[in-house]
Amino acid sequence: MAASIELVADFGHQVTGVSVSETGRIFVNFPRWTEDSAVSVAELKDGELTPYPDKEWNAWRNAKKDQLTPGDHWVCVQSVVADQRGSLWVLDPAAPAQAHVVSKGPKLVQIDLATDKVARTIAFDEDAAPQGSYLNDVRFSNDGKYAFITDSGVRGALLVVDLAAGKTARVLDGHSSTQMKKGLNVSADGKVLRRPDGRGVEFSADGIELSKDGAWLYWQAIKGDELYRIPTAALVGDGLDGKDLSDQVEHYGINGVNDGLLIARGTDDMYLSAVQDNAIKVRKLSDGPQAQAKLVVQDERLRWPDTFSKGPDGTIYVTTSHIQDSAFFKPDAPPALPTQLWRLRFDS
Incomplete structure (x- = not known):
């Protein structure tokens, strides 16, 4: 299986998430990491970005943080996921620069794609998203009743959300499977990535995906090379009931250092x-x-391939977030970091 990459869009600032709806609409998001993003969530139409669902939701700025309510504005969006059931879900960890979590900002927001209106907001309190957390990515159970979220912050964890009840449980908090791997360094261009203060890449549980039958949830840390899984029945049963899930986690081999995961x-x-x-x-x-x-494809333009999404025609999309080129690791980098969206073209 070999492929090449084809450019879909160039962006003037740092992209992370991408998701394609069942009708082929493409959505992307831009976290407020090293710049005060002008647009947090957007729909990509003919190469142009349209703030989504509207300009007001995208109106948050660092300078306006005391003027705008964080519960109904995008603070620092990390991922967008179309559920293939008519909705786009936006995950906002509300931690600009991956630092202080803005009070009442962490949330999971459902947008009705038929009306382009917010249908529901599930807010996360400090038990679910404490200081030091950074909610990263989300997947939905096959029956659409539950959401599963990774927390890649300083103390990794998973979140299980009963969508109908609005109930959230934080599970495997501090468990070895959700943590950064001690002694492992993440490299780029043949060199270990270090911040000016000496810290390396420090992301806990990040990549997440469901098996095709929905029976297993998989995840791994970026600062890690091992894949883990757990039965989703355990998450929505014992997990939501507040019970310990440690003995139900399975190690599922070595992936190497990765960010996004996709099960086609x-x-x-x-x-x-x-x-x-x-x-x-x-x-x-x-x-x-x-x-x-x-190996599927290796290309020097794939600078930190980040998030995958698969369109209704089978096309696989991937963002390149250029984390190794960002001001986190290169203080002289421009705050508005050029990034891209690509599609994979498989050899016939």
Whole structure:
């Protein structure tokens, strides 16, 4: 399986998430990391960005933080996910610069794609999103009743959300499977990534995905190379009941350092964004924990492949967030960091 990449869009600031709806609409988001983003969530139409769902939701600015309510504005959006059921969900950890969590800002917001109006907001309190948290990515159970979220902050965890009840449980908080791996360094361009203060890449549980039958939730830390999984029945049962899930976590082999994960619908092929290699790889989950990831495409333009999404026609999209080029690691980098959205073209 070999592929090439084709440019879909260039952006003037740092992109992370992308999601394609069942009708082919493309949505992207721009976290408020090293710049005060002018647009946080947007729909991409003919190469142009339209603030989504409207300008007011995108009106938050650092200078206006005392003027705008964080519960109904995008503070620092990390991911967008179309659920293939007519909604776009926006995950806002509300922690600009991955630092202080803005009070009453963390939330999961559902937008009705038929009306482009917000249908529901699930707010996360300090028990679910404490200081030091950074809610990262989200997946939804096959029946649409539950959401599963990774927290890549200083103390990693998973969140389980009963969408109808609005109930959230923080699980595996501090468990080794959700934490950064001690002694592991993340490199780019052949060098260990370090901030000016000596810190490296420090992201806990990040990449997340559901098996094709919805029975298993997979995840891994960016500062980590191991894949883990747990039965979703455990998450929505014992997890929501506040019980310990440690003995239900399974180690599922070595992925290497990756950011986003994608299991192509109807398959057991897990695509991996191999950030250290400027590459995308794939492993077949049915081959078990010993399965080896195989190269799909390697290209110097894939600078920190970040988030995947698959369109209704089967096209796989991936963002490149250029984290290694950002002001976190290069103090002289421009605050408005050029990034891209790509599509994969597979060889026939």
